[in-house]
Amino acid sequence: MSTVLVLGAGFGGISAALTLRALTPEHDVILVDRKTHFMVGFRKTWAMLDLSPLDDGRRPLSTLSRRGITVRHASVDAIEPETCSAVIDGARVQAGALVVGLGVRHAPEKIPGFAEHALNAYALQDLDRVKAALRDFRGGRIVTGVFGEPYQCPPAPYEIAIMTKEYFEARGIDTDMTVISPKPLSLWAAGEESSRRMDARMAEFGIAFRGSHKVLSVEPGAVVTDRGRLACELAFGVPPCVAVDVVRGSSLVGPDGWIPVDTWTLETRFPDVYAVGDCTKVAIGSAGQMPKAGLIAEKQGATVAHRIAERLSGQTPSTVMDGRAVCYVETGRGEGAVIGGDFLAEPEPDIRLSENSREHYTAKHTFEAERLAAWFGG
Ligand SMILES: Cc1cc2nc3c(=O)[nH]c(=O)nc-3n(C[C@H](O)[C@H](O)[C@H](O)COP(=O)(O)OP(=O)(O)OC[C@H]3O[C@@H](n4cnc5c(N)ncnc54)[C@H](O)[C@@H]3O)c2cc1C
Numbered sequence: 237m238s239t240v241l242v243l244g245a246g247f248g249g250i251s252a253a254l255t256l257r258a259l260t261p262e263h264d265v266i267l268v269d270r271k272t273h274f275m276v277g278f279r280k281t282w283a284m285l286d287l288s289p290l291d292d293g294r295r296p297l298s299t300l301s302r303r304g305i306t307v308r309h310a311s312v313d314a315i316e317p318e319t320c321s322a323v324i325d326g327a328r329v330q331a332g333a334l335v336v337g338l339g340v341r342h343a344p345e346k347i348p349g350f351a352e353h354a355l356n357a358y359a360l361q362d363l364d365r366v367k368a369a370l371r372d373f374r375g376g377r378i379v380t381g382v383f384g385e386p387y388q389c390p391p392a393p394y395e396i397a398i399m400t401k402e403y404f405e406a407r408g409i410d411t412d413m414t415v416i417s418p419k420p421l422s423l424w425a426a427g428e429e430s431s432r433r434m435d436a437r438m439a440e441f442g443i444a445f446r447g448s449h450k451v452l453s454v455e456p457g458a459v460v461t462d463r464g465r466l467a468c469e470l471a472f473g474v475p476p477c478v479a480v481d482v483v484r485g486s487s488l489v490g491p492d493g494w495i496p497v498d499t500w501t502l503e504t505r506f507p508d509v510y511a512v513g514d515c516t517k518v519a520i521g522s523a524g525q526m527p528k529a530g531l532i533a534e535k536q537g538a539t540v541a542h543r544i545a546e547r548l549s550g551q552t553p554s555t556v557m558d559g560r561a562v563c564y565v566e567t568g569r570g571e572g573a574v575i576g577g578d579f580l581a582e583p584e585p586d587i588r589l590s591e592n593s594r595e596h597y598t599a600k601h602t603f604e605a606e607r608l609a610a611w612f613g614g
Pocket residue numbers: 243244245246247248249268269270271276277278279280281310311312313337338339340357358388389392480482512513514515528529530531532533563564
């Protein structure tokens with residue numbers, strides 16, 4: 237019997253652990269996370285804008301033990317890929333295969349003044365502060381969007397802009413909103429047509445998109461970019477993220493602080509050590525990097541599980557990553573859009589944003605409900 241050690245119980249880790257459990261019932265699967273609960277990322281947006289409480293979408297990770305997974309509520313102190321092991325709550329755990337899916341941490345400190353003068357639209361730990369600031373905002377200019385790269389879920393800053401605009405409209409508060417990005421296009425990986433569609437939707441809400449604006453700092457009353465100073469009463473953006481410290485402190489990472497993996501197999505440079513999800517770096521065409529998105533992490537987790545199961549049963553691993561994935565975006569007025577396609581199409585990824593529809597809005601909500609039901613039960 238072998239032990240597969242899965243570090244991180246997010247989209248990637250849970251997907252890997254559950255797939256492994258189904259494929260290799262005879263081997264031990266240990267899933268480690270310092271959090272006690274799972275929740276999808278956009279739950280935070282719903283909670284921030286008083287649309288739905290966090291608790292409605294939180295599920296205890298301990299429930300996964302009913303599926304035969306050994307769930308450890310513990311901290312990963314060190315990763316030792318050379319020996320296919322990790323130090324967990326101070327004790328070394330040796331594994332036959334190791335899956336690293338430890339996600340990211342937001343790094344507002346990379347933008348001078350962000351922590352003091354801006355609100356982090358993504359951070360769970362800041363949720364109460366952000367909610368209170370939005371509740372108390374009495375109107376004026378808002379600068380929002382992408383304050384640094386890389387960041388998770390490329391379309392989410394635009395979704396948040398539209399939803400926040402609606403939040404204020406519903407309260408009769410006038411806002412003048414500008415959305416910025418360091419990239420020339422709002423949906424860079426999806427190309428010009430999809431970006432135009434997103435920009436047009438934002439324009440319907442009176443939101444202006446300004447591309448090629450790299451944020452240099454945030455000051456009281458202004459976001460300072462390389463294209464000039466944008467005066468505002470509220471700076472409310474998405475800061476860049478970095479891999480978590482235990483990953484950055486390991487020999488898995490390259491000089492840029494991310495784990496380089498094989499695009500198709502998610503293998504690291506160490507035998508039997510894989511990495512999935514937001515902590516990895518995967519180049520896709522000339523568009524840049526594989527987006528940091530839950531659906532991608534989930535697919536990577538399943539791919540890795542199949543490869544490990546194949547190897548444990550004595551076969552040569554043959555399963556490879558399928559780059560087809562879609563993600564749902566709320567686009568206001570009870571509508572949504574779907575963005576996706578084939579992220580690994582060659583020579584360039586084939587990614588598009590759909591038209592807006594009520595069905596796509598419903599699909600976003602169904603996406604969460606289906607994941608929670610499939611992973612944690614009714
Ligand atoms: C506001 C917002 C909206 C989003 N919307 C979408 C969307 O609509 N669709 C979509 O596909 N994606 C969306 N995303 C992105 C998605 O949430 C992430 O891409 C996804 O969670 C990445 O999965 P992962 O498994 O790599 O990491 P995570 O899901 O982040 O999991 C990593 C886990 O590792 C644990 N961990 C980290 N360090 C340690 C340690 N030292 N010891 C123990 N445990 C540790 C963490 O507690 C965490 O549970 C959104 C993100 C945000 C912030």
